[in-house]
Amino acid sequence: MAILEIIKYPDERLKTKSSVVETIDAATHSFIGDLVDTMRASPGVGLAASQIGRLIRVIAVDVTPKNPGHGLIVLINPEITGSSGAKVGREGCLSVPEYTANITRATNITVRGVGKDGRETVIESEGFEAVALQHEIDHLDGILFIDRIASMKRDLFKRKIKDM
Numbered sequence: 320m321a322i323l324e325i326i327k328y329p330d331e332r333l334k335t336k337s338s339v340v341e342t343i344d345a346a347t348h349s350f351i352g353d354l355v356d357t358m359r360a361s362p363g364v365g366l367a368a369s370q371i372g373r374l375i376r377v378i379a380v381d382v383t384p385k386n387p388g389h390g391l392i393v394l395i396n397p398e399i400t401g402s403s404g405a406k407v408g409r410e411g412c413l414s415v416p417e418y419t420a421n422i423t424r425a426t427n428i429t430v431r432g433v434g435k436d437g438r439e440t441v442i443e444s445e446g447f448e449a450v451a452l453q454h455e456i457d458h459l460d461g462i463l464f465i466d467r468i469a470s471m472k473r474d475l476f477k478r479k480i481k482d483m
């Protein structure tokens with residue numbers, strides 16, 4: 320297990336679509352360990368594989384204990400199969416550390432994917448956890464939260480030093 324470097328915007332890898340994981344083997348498990356360790360060592364609540372430079376469809380999210388949620392979620396090849404509601408919330412990203420922005424996201428989502436154990440799993444999520452999942456799944460498609468800003472003038476904010 321290792322804590323890896325989180326790559327930063329405008330690194331091209333953050334704009335690249337990640338590949339589907341075809342086989343889950345020891346190397347995948349070792350990589351997931353690194354992904355979770357790196358997330359835990361950071362001030363963030365989620366991390367996508369592309370953020371540590373691996374262009375494969377794997378994400379980790381854990382919004383607890385500060386927010387309600389499922390605890391640690393690791394998903395391989397996640398897919399949003401249902402969503403409802405819409406709410407604007409402030410978002411940040413470990414790969415875009417200097418900014419936050421107001422982004423509209425679904426309030427409730429259903430996500431399907433393969434868990435660490437190799438089994439197909441379906442997660443119903445809401446609120447902050449649902450936002451984090453949408454944010455991380457976007458990373459797998461090369462989409463950053465700043466790509467979803469409706470108005471740069473109104474919705475983009477430079478982080479104050481004390482927040483960093």
Ligand SMILES: [Zn+2]
Nearest residue numbers: 411412413414
């Ligand atoms: Zn991010």
